[in-house]
Amino acid sequence: MKLLLVFIFSLITLTSCNDKNKKHKTANSDPASHHVKVKEVLQTDTYTYLFVNENDEDYWMATGKMEPKVNSDLYYKNAFEMIDFKSKELNRTFDKVLLVDNISDKPILATSSLVNDSIHKGINNQxxxxxxxxxxxxxxxxxxxxxxxxxxxxxxxxxxxxxxxxxxxxxxxxxxxxxxxxxxxxxxxxxxxxxxxxxxxxxxxxxxxxxxxxxxxxxxxxxxxxxxxxxxx
The missing domain is CATH 2.40.50.140 (Nucleic acid-binding proteins)
Structure with a gap:
C-alpha cells in the first residue's frame, strides 16, 4: 500500500509539472525502466503484440504469450528494436516493434531483480x-x-x-x-x-x-x- 501511495503521488507530481520528457516512476523505481499504458492487444500463437503509450509516444511491443488488459500499466527494462518486422501469423509488417524480454505489472524497484517482479519471463523463453x-x-x-x-x-x-x-x-x-x-x-x-x-x-x-x-x-x-x-x- 505504501508503494502504491508513493506511485500515485509521483504521478500527480509529474502531471502538475506537465513535463512530457519524464518517465513515470516511483521514488524507488529503477531509472532504466520503462512504464507504458496498454492501448491495444493482438494475440498470436507465439507472441502477444501490445500497442502502448509511454510519455505521449505510441509504439508496438512484442513479448511472449500473456493476457494484459487494455488500459493496464506495464513495466520493462530491456528490448530489441526491430525495423520492418514481419509477423507471419498476423500477415503484417510493423515499421518498428520492440521485442521485450521481461515485462512486469509492478514498478521495477532499483533494489530488486526484474525476474522477481515479472509476470512473463521472456520471449519464447524456457x-x-x-x-x-x-x-x-x-x-x-x-x-x-x-x-x-x-x-x-x-x-x-x-x-x-x-x-x-x-x-x-x-x-x-x-x-x-x-x-x-x-x-x-x-x-x-x-x-x-x-x-x-x-x-x-x-x-x-x-x-x-x-x-x-x-x-x-x-x-x-x-x-x-x-x-x-x-x-x-
Missing part, C-alpha cells in the same frame, strides 16, 4: 534448472575452461558440449541458446550461443561457433563472452 553433468566433446573444451581463458579464445572457433537450459527463439533472426555442462569458473556456468539451428529444452548438443568478447547488441544487451554463429556438430 528455462531448465536441473543439475547437469555432461562429458566434454572430443576435441572440445568445457564451459569453465572457456570462461577462465576467454581472451585466448577470442575470435576463434571452439567446440562445446552441454545441455540446453534456456532458449529464446527467433530474436534478431537467430536463436539464443544457453548451455550448461556442469562445470563453472568463478560462478560462471551458463554459456550463450547464437544459432540458426533448432534445439529443444534438455537436449544434449555439441556446438561449434566463434567466441566473441564484450559483444554489444544494443538496448542493454551486452555479453562479456558469447559464442556466435554456432552450428550443431
Amino acid at each position: 528455462v531448465l534448472k536441473d543439475d547437469i553433468h555432461v562429458e566434454r566433446a572430443p576435441g572440445g573444451i568445457t564451459i569453465a575452461e572457456l570462461y577462465k581463458n576467454g581472451n585466448d579464445y577470442a575470435n576463434k572457433k571452439i567446440v562445446v558440449r552441454g545441455q540446453v537450459v534456456k532458449i529464446n527463439n527467433s530474436i534478431m533472426d537467430r536463436n539464443w541458446v544457453h548451455l550448461k555442462d556442469g562445470t563453472n569458473n568463478e560462478g560462471k556456468s551458463d554459456l550463450t550461443f547464437t544459432t540458426k539451428d533448432d534445439v529443444k529444452m534438455g537436449d544434449i548438443v555439441t556446438f561449434e561457433g566463434t567466441v566473441s568478447l564484450n559483444k554489444d547488441y544494443g538496448a542493454g544487451y551486452v555479453y562479456p563472452l558469447i559464442v556466435e554463429n554456432a552450428t550443431i556438430k
Whole structure:
C-alpha cells in the first residue's frame, strides 16, 4: 500500500509539472525502466503484440504469450528494436516493434531483480534448472575452461558440449541458446550461443561457433563472452 501511495503521488507530481520528457516512476523505481499504458492487444500463437503509450509516444511491443488488459500499466527494462518486422501469423509488417524480454505489472524497484517482479519471463523463453553433468566433446573444451581463458579464445572457433537450459527463439533472426555442462569458473556456468539451428529444452548438443568478447547488441544487451554463429556438430 505504501508503494502504491508513493506511485500515485509521483504521478500527480509529474502531471502538475506537465513535463512530457519524464518517465513515470516511483521514488524507488529503477531509472532504466520503462512504464507504458496498454492501448491495444493482438494475440498470436507465439507472441502477444501490445500497442502502448509511454510519455505521449505510441509504439508496438512484442513479448511472449500473456493476457494484459487494455488500459493496464506495464513495466520493462530491456528490448530489441526491430525495423520492418514481419509477423507471419498476423500477415503484417510493423515499421518498428520492440521485442521485450521481461515485462512486469509492478514498478521495477532499483533494489530488486526484474525476474522477481515479472509476470512473463521472456520471449519464447524456457528455462531448465536441473543439475547437469555432461562429458566434454572430443576435441572440445568445457564451459569453465572457456570462461577462465576467454581472451585466448577470442575470435576463434571452439567446440562445446552441454545441455540446453534456456532458449529464446527467433530474436534478431537467430536463436539464443544457453548451455550448461556442469562445470563453472568463478560462478560462471551458463554459456550463450547464437544459432540458426533448432534445439529443444534438455537436449544434449555439441556446438561449434566463434567466441566473441564484450559483444554489444544494443538496448542493454551486452555479453562479456558469447559464442556466435554456432552450428550443431
